[in-house]
Amino acid sequence: MKQDNAVFDQVLKADPEQFLKEWLSEVGRSGNASAGAGATGLADARELLGALAAAVAADADLKNLQDAAWARTRSVLAALSQSRAAQGASAGDTSYFVMALKRPLFIGLDKHLGSDPKAAFDAAWTGTVLIDQLAQFTASTYQRMREDVIARQQQELLELSTPVVKLWDGVLAVPMIGTLDSSRTQLVMETLLTRIVETGSELAIIDITGVPTVDTLVAQHLLKTVTAIRLMGADAIISGIRPQIAQTIVHLGIDLQGITTKASLADALQLAMKKAGYTITRSKA
Amino acid sequence: MERIPILRMGRALLVTIQIDLQDQVALQLQDDLSAQIERTGAKGVLIDISALEIVDSFVGRMLASISGIARVLDATTVVVGMQPAVAITLVELGLSLEGVRTALNVERGMQLLTAGFDADDGIQRDD
Numbered sequence: 001m002k003q004d005n006a007v008f009d010q011v012l013k014a015d016p017e018q019f020l021k022e023w024l025s026e027v028g029r030s031g032n033a034s035a036g037a038g039a040t041g042l043a044d045a046r047e048l049l050g051a052l053a054a055a056v057a058a059d060a061d062l063k064n065l066q067d068a069a070w071a072r073t074r075s076v077l078a079a080l081s082q083s084r085a086a087q088g089a090s091a092g093d094t095s096y097f098v099m100a101l102k103r104p105l106f107i108g109l110d111k112h113l114g115s116d117p118k119a120a121f122d123a124a125w126t127g128t129v130l131i132d133q134l135a136q137f138t139a140s141t142y143q144r145m146r147e148d149v150i151a152r153q154q155q156e157l158l159e160l161s162t163p164v165v166k167l168w169d170g171v172l173a174v175p176m177i178g179t180l181d182s183s184r185t186q187l188v189m190e191t192l193l194t195r196i197v198e199t200g201s202e203l204a205i206i207d208i209t210g211v212p213t214v215d216t217l218v219a220q221h222l223l224k225t226v227t228a229i230r231l232m233g234a235d236a237i238i239s240g241i242r243p244q245i246a247q248t249i250v251h252l253g254i255d256l257q258g259i260t261t262k263a264s265l266a267d268a269l270q271l272a273m274k275k276a277g278y279t280i281t282r283s284k285a
Numbered sequence: 286m287e288r289i290p291i292l293r294m295g296r297a298l299l300v301t302i303q304i305d306l307q308d309q310v311a312l313q314l315q316d317d318l319s320a321q322i323e324r325t326g327a328k329g330v331l332i333d334i335s336a337l338e339i340v341d342s343f344v345g346r347m348l349a350s351i352s353g354i355a356r357v358l359d360a361t362t363v364v365v366g367m368q369p370a371v372a373i374t375l376v377e378l379g380l381s382l383e384g385v386r387t388a389l390n391v392e393r394g395m396q397l398l399t400a401g402f403d404a405d406d407g408i409q410r411d412d
Contacts (some may be wrong), residue, residue, distance in 0.1 A: 070334060084317030186373075200389055228372040233387035233394070 004126050005056050011108030012053040020045050022104035027097055035138075041097070048098075051076045062126050065133040077134060081142040085149075093281030095139040101131050120175055162188050164195045171272045172201045173265065175240075176211030182241075185221035189228055196234050203275065204229050205268045219254040226259050237261070239268035289314045291321050297329035297398050298360075299391075300321065303336045311347045319350060322358045323342050329398035332357045333391050335366025345380040352385040361386065365394035 012019065023045055056062070060069030077098070084094040105127050113120035162184070167173045174192055178184070181211040192204055206225065211218065222238060229236040239262040241249075249256065262268040273280060287310055293301040298321055300314070318330065332348070351364035365388045374380065389395035 022346055190369060193372055196389070197369060202389065202393075224376045227381045228369075228376045231364075231372040231375055231382060231387055232367050232369065233389040 002059060002062075004062050004123065005059050006121050007109070007112060008056045008105075008127070009053070010061070010112055011105060012049065014108060014111075016046075016049060016053075019104045020049060022107060023049075023100055026100040026103040029100075039252065040083075044097070045209075048073070048076050048080065049071050062130050065130075065137060073134070074137065076172075077138050078141050081138045082145050085142050085145040091139055091142050091146075094142050095135040098135040098138050099131060100126065101134070105131070111196060129269075152172065158184065158187060162191055162192050165268055166199065166201075167205065168272065168276075170201045170276060171203045171205065171269070172196065172199065173205040173207060173268075175207045175210060175265075180211055180215070180218045180221050182221065185225060187252045189225050192225070193228060194233060196229065196232055201234060203237065205237045205239055205265065205272065207240040207265045207268070208238060209242070209265070211240075211245075213247045214248055214254075216252055216254060219252070219256070223256075223259070235260075237268045237271060239263070239265045286310065286313065288317070291317055293321075293327070294331075294395075296327055297331055297395070298325070298327045299331050299333070301333040301336070305339055306337070306344050306347070308343055311344060315347065315351055315354065316325055319354050319358065322355060322360050323365060328360050328402055330360050330362045331391065331394050332362065332364045333366050333394075334364060334371070335368065335390070337371060337393075338368060339373055340371050342378050342380065345375050345378060345382070349380065349382050349385060357385075363388055363394040363397055363400060365389065365391055376412055 020042065022042060027041065055073050056097050058069045061067040065074070080097075081094055084097075094144070106124060109120055109123050109127065113123055157178075161172065162176075165173050165175070172192065172195055173187060176188065192206075195201070196204060206222065208214070208222070214222075226236040231244075237260045238256075240259055241263060260271070262271060270280075286306075287304060289300060289304075289310060290300060291314075292301075298318065300318065304310070306314075321327065322330065330351070332351070334348075337344075348364055354362075355362045363381070363386045367387065386397065388397050
């Protein structure tokens with residue numbers, strides 16, 4: 001066993017319970033309750049300490065966390081940051097939990113090497129490097145988990161917000177909700193055009209009541225969609241243009257010539273029925 | 286070289302594109318079609334592109350110019366059965382094919398053409 005590893009092995013195995021106690025009291029000192037997290041904190045700390053002691057005893061390279069001997073420690077840390085991320089703990093608290101390891105480690109090193117300042121200093125440096133790596137690993141894993149969550153939510157939002165509904169025989173409607181960006185428009189265009197082919201509908205109504213703002217880019221996306229629908233041999237109506245949006249469109253000088261626009265979905269449906277040759281009568285007065 | 290057949294249906298010409306259009310074939314089609322319109326006095330051209338899956342700007346431009354040529358020779362062009370992917374590609378290429386009429390399928394395209402014939406002239410043939 002390497003010399004550093006031998007010292008660390010002694011420190012970690014001398015009195016594990018005392019070590020854990022000092023660790024958690026240091027975590028508690030951060031003043032943030034979620035950092036320690038009570039019983040789970042103790043269980044997490046014990047598991048991490050076990051993995052750490054095993055890796056040190058297996059003669060792992062203390063200055064390189066990518067060493068194969070650290071595999072178990074890495075998976076314990078990954079599980080730790082995953083569960084913390086799911087519980088909503090902040091990245092700072094999560095990495096502080098690991099950083100707090102320094103305190104009991106240095107106390108242990110002091111006990112073992114107190115008489116030899118040079119050796120104690122070297123061991124302390126190695127310990128700092130090791131724990132910084134552990135903390136960094138935790139923080140980056142944590143961040144990756146959060147990014148995964150965000151990416152999944154974005155995808156869900158994208159799928160959630162583009163239903164194509166059949167209003168009448170030969171009339172489709174897409175109620176657009178949220179800001180229109182290129183990827184949204186692309187998805188709407190694809191689903192709408194596919195549905196037009198499937199159903200043989202001659203008219204598509206794009207309702208933009210749920211679109212908060214219309215700028216030149218959004219207008220361009222809308223124009224593209226309408227042009228694509230026209231190329232397929234169907235017609236498009238844009239409905240749900242609110243007064244403010246109508247003003248913005250005119251002020252920006254966006255040219256919506258050649259596109260049928262209606263104030264509400266009801267108006268659009270009425271026009272659609274008229275084009276298809278239907279007349280609506282009310283049987284009761 | 287492959288040639289795209291042009292069929293005559295009453296007063297309209299029917300062109301069904303079933304293969305990926307090479308530039309040469311497209312040019313040949315343009316020549317053949319203008320000759321046929323002139324020869325038969327057709328009033329309508331129906332181009333069915335439902336089997337066409339890949340387009341480039343050349344093919345897009347070709348559709349627009351066929352329509353232009355036909356109009357000069359007094360025939361209406363209807364492009365039918367465009368696939369969603371093709372429509373999106375053409376829009377992204379900036380080709381909106383202004384002035385080209387479109388329909389969802391051959392049946393509706395034919396309706397569009399015959400409605401145009403009826404409105405066009407009062408002279409009705411008794412056949």
